[in-house]
Amino acid sequence: MADDQKIQSLGGGSLLIAWQLKGKRVLIVGGGEVASQRIKSILHTDALIIVVAPSKGLHPQAKKFIELRKDRITYVDHTVQTVEDLELDGIHMVLTALDEHSLSHEIVSVCRSIRIPVNAADIPDLCDFHFNAQMRDGPLQIAFSTNGNGPRMAALVRNRVQNALSGHEGEAITKVGILRNKLKGRAPGVGGKVGKERMQWMTGVCNAWEMEDLAKLDETMMDNLLDEGWEKGRYIPAAKDLGIKQKKNLGWAVPQHVAVHTTAAFVLGVITATVLLTFRPRH
Amino acid sequence: MADDQKIQSLGGGSLLIAWQLKGKRVLIVGGGEVASQRIKSILHTDALIIVVAPSKGLHPQAKKFIELRKDRITYVDHTVQTVEDLELDGIHMVLTALDEHSLSHEIVSVCRSIRIPVNAADIPDLCDFHFNAQMRDGPLQIAFSTNGNGPRMAALVRNRVQNALSGHEGEAITKVGILRNKLKGRAPGVGGKVGKERMQWMTGVCNAWEMEDLAKLDETMMDNLLDEGWEKGRYIPAAKDLGIKQKKNLGWAVPQHVAVHTTAAFVLGVITATVLLTFRPRH
Numbered sequence: 001m002a003d004d005q006k007i008q009s010l011g012g013g014s015l016l017i018a019w020q021l022k023g024k025r026v027l028i029v030g031g032g033e034v035a036s037q038r039i040k041s042i043l044h045t046d047a048l049i050i051v052v053a054p055s056k057g058l059h060p061q062a063k064k065f066i067e068l069r070k071d072r073i074t075y076v077d078h079t080v081q082t083v084e085d086l087e088l089d090g091i092h093m094v095l096t097a098l099d100e101h102s103l104s105h106e107i108v109s110v111c112r113s114i115r116i117p118v119n120a121a122d123i124p125d126l127c128d129f130h131f132n133a134q135m136r137d138g139p140l141q142i143a144f145s146t147n148g149n150g151p152r153m154a155a156l157v158r159n160r161v162q163n164a165l166s167g168h169e170g171e172a173i174t175k176v177g178i179l180r181n182k183l184k185g186r187a188p189g190v191g192g193k194v195g196k197e198r199m200q201w202m203t204g205v206c207n208a209w210e211m212e213d214l215a216k217l218d219e220t221m222m223d224n225l226l227d228e229g230w231e232k233g234r235y236i237p238a239a240k241d242l243g244i245k246q247k248k249n250l251g252w253a254v255p256q257h258v259a260v261h262t263t264a265a266f267v268l269g270v271i272t273a274t275v276l277l278t279f280r281p282r283h
Numbered sequence: 284m285a286d287d288q289k290i291q292s293l294g295g296g297s298l299l300i301a302w303q304l305k306g307k308r309v310l311i312v313g314g315g316e317v318a319s320q321r322i323k324s325i326l327h328t329d330a331l332i333i334v335v336a337p338s339k340g341l342h343p344q345a346k347k348f349i350e351l352r353k354d355r356i357t358y359v360d361h362t363v364q365t366v367e368d369l370e371l372d373g374i375h376m377v378l379t380a381l382d383e384h385s386l387s388h389e390i391v392s393v394c395r396s397i398r399i400p401v402n403a404a405d406i407p408d409l410c411d412f413h414f415n416a417q418m419r420d421g422p423l424q425i426a427f428s429t430n431g432n433g434p435r436m437a438a439l440v441r442n443r444v445q446n447a448l449s450g451h452e453g454e455a456i457t458k459v460g461i462l463r464n465k466l467k468g469r470a471p472g473v474g475g476k477v478g479k480e481r482m483q484w485m486t487g488v489c490n491a492w493e494m495e496d497l498a499k500l501d502e503t504m505m506d507n508l509l510d511e512g513w514e515k516g517r518y519i520p521a522a523k524d525l526g527i528k529q530k531k532n533l534g535w536a537v538p539q540h541v542a543v544h545t546t547a548a549f550v551l552g553v554i555t556a557t558v559l560l561t562f563r564p565r566h
Contacts, residue, residue, distance in 0.1 A: 004351055007326070007347065007351045008351055008352070010326040011327065011329050011355075012327075012329065012422070013327040013328055013422075013424055014302060014304070014327075015301070015303075015304055015324060016302075016417060016426035017300060017302055017412040017413065017414060017415070018412060018414075019299075019300055019411065020297060020298075020410060020411060020413065021297070021298055042298065043290070043294065044294065044295075044296040044297075045294070045297060046294050064287075065290060068287055068290045069290065069293075072294075115398035115399070116398070117400070122474070129300040129302045130300065131300060131301075132300070132301055136296065139296075139429050139431075140436075141299050141427075142425060142426065142427055142440075143299035143301075143426045144423070144425055147301070147422045149422045149457065149460030149463070150456060150459040150460060152485065152489040152490070153455065153456045153489055154423075156494065157452050157456075157494075160448065160452075160494075161425075161444050163447075164447030164448075165440070165443065165447075169436075172436065173432045173440075174432065176435075176436050177429075177431075177432030180433060202433070203435045206436055211439065258541050262545055262548040263548070265545040265548035265552065266548040266549065266555075267552060268549055268552060269548065269550060269551060269553040269554075269555070270552040271556075272552070272556075273552065273553040273554075273555075273556035273560070274560060277560045277561070
């Protein structure tokens with residue numbers, strides 16, 4: 001029943017997705033502060049970026065991106081007056097970051113008519129999609145959306161999450177990716193029985209090992225893991241059996257501030273008891 | 284210099300975005316387990332969903348969604364043989380979850396030609412975008428992408444984050460959204476000086492208040508906050524001045540397991556000292 005109610009109340013959110021831009025062309029119109037943020041977001045992907053903006057208004061950060069990433073950014077020094085100034089042929093996505101909202105409206109309207117995904121900064125109603133507060137650690141990307149209820153809050157939640165993670169997650173994910181490719185090399189094939197077995201074994205390893213131990217895997221250890229585990233009846237060896245020194249395993253990641261406060265609490269306990277016992281009234 | 288290097292190494296990721304689907308039509312082809320997950324993802328938004336799949340192969344969860352959300356889901360009982368079986372007119376997004384990869388290929392190819400964003404389950408190369416591990420707490424949505432390096436790892440990071448959050452974040456964001464609307468009511472206008480002032484004051488409140496205190500705000504308190512703060516020179520009152528009882532403020536959210544372990548460490552300290560002092564050799 002509770003489950004049914006939950007289903008009936010689903011709604012009101014966005015679809016958070018990881019858009020694939022490798023080799024695609026993204027047009028950014030504008031060169032101010034927001035445009036700089038957009039350039040940075042797109043540089044995280046492997047898209048080709050075209051920035052159209054007058055050089056006199058170019059934000060220092062935008063300038064820096066354009067200078068340092070000539071391999072990825074084509075800069076067109078031009079003040080856009082009308083959508084006809086833009087070459088939309090072969091463009092996969094358009095982002096406007098303009099003070100002139102009427103020009104943004106015009107660009108969005110043309111993009112919509114030819115079905116190019118578009119985002120107009122500061123005009124939520126014109127956006128096919130919104131940007132989010134984000135964090136990145138190697139292959140790990142985390143996005144925080146408040147669905148328009150306060151961008152500052154998204155950043156605060158991100159900070160909270162950043163403090164809670166150990167910082168080894170990205171490295172662990174990288175290593176799991178390499179291990180998975182090694183396993184595919186030993187047991188190739190798409191889908192079917194072997195695909196299922198691979199998935200089960202990989203899931204088993206990810207579940208059994210601490211994230212911090214996965215992060216320590218090197219190529220030799222991975223080969224050992226595959227020899228001693230996968231090859232021997234799909235067994236899952238413990239990290240310590242492969243010579244990976246474990247730090248005290250408390251069953252979860254211990255962020256630094258937690259370790260500090262647990263230690264502080266212990267010391268405080270010792271002091272409290274010592275004081276009470278030493279200065280207790282003697283009968 | 285370090286900054287320059289960082290810019291030069293940006294890449295390899297996806298663009299994590301919040302796609303807006305309110306009132307848009309999303310076509311899901313297939314009715315199995317993955318299709319059920321897709322239906323659930325889309326139900327989180329306010330899209331209209333069309334599910335095309337034969338009733339005999341319908342997954343129990345898919346069946347449940349279709350029964351319970353007739354307001355949002357149109358179900359077509361049909362075994363799709365070719366892309367021509369599908370009505371793509373007016374469709375904003377297409378998701379396939381089919382065993383027949385060749386049919387998925389055909390559908391994707393047609394969608395691409397008419398620029399409909401498309402995702403084909405299990406065939407990453409055919410996807411304009413990928414789905415992610417997610418969590419939701421009211422207006423707060425968090426997405427976790429490993430960029431294809433291991434879906435299990437994304438779920439593990441999500442669990443870690445879920446444990447680290449206090450559970451009050453969604454409520455706090457809801458309240459901030461209401462407060463922001465109330466403020467806009469008092470000081471209306473888009474952009475310009477008033478827009479900037481509103482943003483600064485809201486940011487000030489979000490930064491100064493604990494998330495847990497924001498979550499406790501009710502309508503009366505919000506009005507007080509606006510009367511005593513915004514109206515009196517854009518001042519930012521403390522939570523306790525508005526009668527919001529604060530729990531001990533340690534400067535961050537204390538997840539339950541941390542509280543438990545800090546207490547345990549203190550008790551252990553007391554016991555250790557007591558034992559040592561009580562049984563110490565007496566000279």
